[in-house]
Amino acid sequence: MANTDPSSVITALAGEIDGAVEWLKRSALPIWVDVGHDAETGGFFERINLDGTANRNDNRRARVQPRQVYCYAVGGDKDAPASWHAAATTAFAWFEQVYRRPDGFYGSLASPTGTMLDDSFDLYNQAFALFAMAQIAQTFPPRAREMEDKARALLAGLRATYAHPLGGFEEGDPVKLPLCSNPHMHLFEASLAWEAVAGDPAPWTALADEIARVALTRFIDANTGALREFFDHDWRPYPGDKGRIVEPGHQFEWAWLLARWSASRGDAAAMNAATRLFDIGARHGLCPSREVAIMGLFDDFTISDPVARLWPQTEWLKAAILLAKVGDPADREHYLDQALQATRALKKFLATKVTGLWFDKMRPDGNFIEEPAPASSFYHIVCAILEADTVLKRIQTR
Template sequence: MDIHSQARELAGWLADAALPLWRQKGFDAAGGGFVETIDMEGVPTRANRRSRVQPRQVYCFAEAGRRGWPGDWRTVAEGGLAYFDRVYRLPSGFYGALADADGALIDPSFDLYNQAFALLAFAYLAQVFPERSREMAGRSDDLRRKLEAHCKHPIAGFEEDDPSRLPLGSNPHMHLFEACLASETVEGFDRVAWANLADEIAQLAMDHFIDAETGALREFFDHDWAPFPGEKGRIVEPGHQFEWAWLLLRWAERRGCAEAIAKARRLFEIGEEHGICPKRDVAIMTLLDDFSVADPVARLWPQTEWLKAAIRFAALTEGKERGRYLASASRAVAALDRFLQTPIRGLWRDKQQADGAFVEEPAPASSFYHILCAIYELEDCLARM
């Protein structure tokens, strides 16, 4: 199957199976909010709900609505945000971490990662609900200013809520970078402020997150943005090589930054050369900084990031180089498709073990953000070629 046929298959799966299923079963109409998981029989579970899942699902349905999905996306997009605010929002204006299935907050702790997804949801809701765009712009500005006042790092980027809380991570900054790139394009938002923060995070990634010698992006750092001591500081995740490559490409295209394109190209190369299991042809979870395998488990989300980066590179190149990236994108779709083969169409597997067997467990709602974004990115980039 060529990449265009693969894209049509994925689009059909999303529109006809996944979005209807997660709209019907994945939103708790009685209590409000999105469920954490749906089991392989199609039954929502009563698992505790991570706060990040709420704005991620809001994004999914807002973006599906923006792109013309005819289902009832409005109810869940607005209802999901209302639940997120009601259950997780703290007097400080930040969002807590975890609630139970009845909507009681059981972990109010601060995590930069969760605030980043709140900002992403605000940006997408402003686009699909014009009557709320001023509100979303104000809330977006307010949360950004609170973050800058509460946990701005003295060099660049952000700490967590306590400067002594280590290690610092590249991953929360990656999602904050994504929220910046979304916010700087939304009418009525403070585009200059969001563009400046995007530029700061991009530079932080190029100067500190990405190793100057190997070109690999690390996960964990000390307070001076040096690699965290011990094995933790050596962790390199293939999925994040791809995801940062995709984000840096988007930023570089807007800013005309050749350095970022070169860094992104190397990240992709590392992910593809060292992070794909040769037997299973899937992106695995973890390497160390010498590119040896630390965790051979393959999760769903790195397959989507492989696809996003490959197809974005294909859109920005020509000739044989484009052909090579298209071939890589096609492999990524095939890898993703293995995770989508479930008893009920529209669900997914999350973890494939080293022997190729999938872990029997419910489908996590958090994966939908990755899948939907990858499918739409595939469509958009193919349309550019």
Template sequence: MDIAGFSAKLNDWLANAALPMWRGKGFDVSSGGFVETIDMTGEPTRANRRSRVQPRQVYCFAEAGRRGWPGDWQSVARSGIAYFDRVYLQPSGFYGALADADGNLIDASFDLYNQAFALLSFAYLAQVFPERKAEMIERSNTLREKLEAHCKHPSAGFEEDNPPRLPLCSNPHMHLFEACLASEDVEGFDAVAWTNLADEIAALCMGHFIDRETGALREFFDQDWSPMPGDKGRIVEPGHQFEWAWLLLRWGERRGNADALVKARRLFEIGEQYGIAQPRDVAVMTLLDDFSVADAVARLWPQTEWLKAAIRFAALTQGEERERYLRSSARAASALMKFLDTPVSGLWRDKQKADGSFVDEPAPASSFYHILCAIYELDDCLKRL
């Protein structure tokens, strides 16, 4: 199947299976929040609910609505953000980490990652609910300012908490970078503040997260943004090579920054050359900095990031180079489809073992953000070809 065929198939699955499933079974009417997982029979579980799932699902339904999905996205987007505030929002202004299925907070700890997704949801809610734009502008500014006051790193980026704890991590910065790019684009948001923060994170990524010798992006860092000592500092995740490549392509195209495009290309090469297991043809979870495989399990989300990066490269290139990225896009889409082959349509597998079999477990709601974004990115980039 060519990439246009995959796009049509994925869009049909999204509109007619996944969105109805997660709008129906994935939304807890009694609490007004989103469930953590749905089992393979299509029934929600009572698993504890990570706070990040709430704004991620809000993003999914807000963006589906913005793009014309005719289902009832409005009520779950509104209820989801209200539940997120009611259950997780702390007196500090930050969001806690984990609640049980009854809405009792069981872990109030700070995680930069969770705040990043709150910011992303504010940007999308402002676009689909014009009557709440002023509120979302205020909430966005307030949370960004709180982060800068609470855990700003002395040189660039953010620490993990206050007082700081190690390791420092690139991953929450990646999602904060994504929130910046979304926020600087929304009319009425503080474009200067969001643009400046996006530029700061891009510089931190290109100067410290990405290894100057190999071009690979590391995950864990010491207090001065040098790699964390020991094996932890050697971790390289193929999914994040692709995801950072996609973000740097977006930022580099907006800013006219050629260096970002060069670094993104190298990140993609590393992910594709070393991170795709054969003969499964799926992106694995973890490499070390010598590009040896440390964890051959393939999770769903790296396949979506491979697809997003490959199709955006195709949109930005010409001729044989474009054709190469289109072929890579089709491989990534094929890899993703393997995870979407479930007994009940609209769900997904999360983990494929090294022998090609899938772990029998419920579908995690957190993956929907990756899948939906990849399908819509594929749509947008195919229009640019």
């Protein structure tokens, strides 16, 4: 039930966020650099066991390395331990050495020792390479020009090789189906990050505007306002149940991104789309008994996957707190209450015996699956906690 006292909601939310920042800075970032960072190679392990020991034998996905680079670049201010920034720079060097292909794109999977096992192109991996480069440019100013040159070269390669004739990008060459909205979401995120730090933001502004347009006209269903995951080559819903998938976590994540883009462009239609996406996630994607965001719906908003994973909780939080700031002032209390609910949902996943780790999956019965904590979740956690902390402070100082 929504709390009707705005001041008490803000007080409770601030307490939850302060606790999350403390957990992040004192427990999570330390354990993932002390245990989760491979000092021998410079890269990051895929998982940490729930007893606090590294899971060393997993093959390493390309997407995990730049995500962890982001965590240690953004998570450490000037007073952070030197090991945090060292981990970011060595992991990025390992990523470049291991995954970069002769054509400038990045492969997909490597062994723990750095042997490429799968060099196939995945748009998702290129998006996170761009995102990590933007954060390195921001955190380490002497490397800003180097990172911008790398990023612009990668973007130019994507446009030359994989540009889709209707906007956005292909999934492969030759054409690979289905086309997906998810990697475009992360390209959107990377473009907004680069727009803020680039010496020449024009290419990134153009990319952000293109992806926003494709999202508003292709990814989002004109009748329901829901954002789909999978498409045919003409950006129509992919045939069968696959084309009907609507993920609550991605409704929230796109809401956050479109709200950011709308606020910077003054685009009312995008803000309306963002608030509708959030409403779909909140109305249909939350389990009332577990009080968490679930994984999947169909396009009629019936449940396709009742499992609750950690990452949708973080996107629920990010979208709610930002909409409380930039959305309709009449809805501010609603979004603050949603942010409070989201922080409490996330907190459930962080309640492991070894502080600084997390559970990834909650079953429909409310019990967590006992499995190693995946490094891939850390990017979601770090971004959500820091975003919530920053935005709430701005709300409080209005």
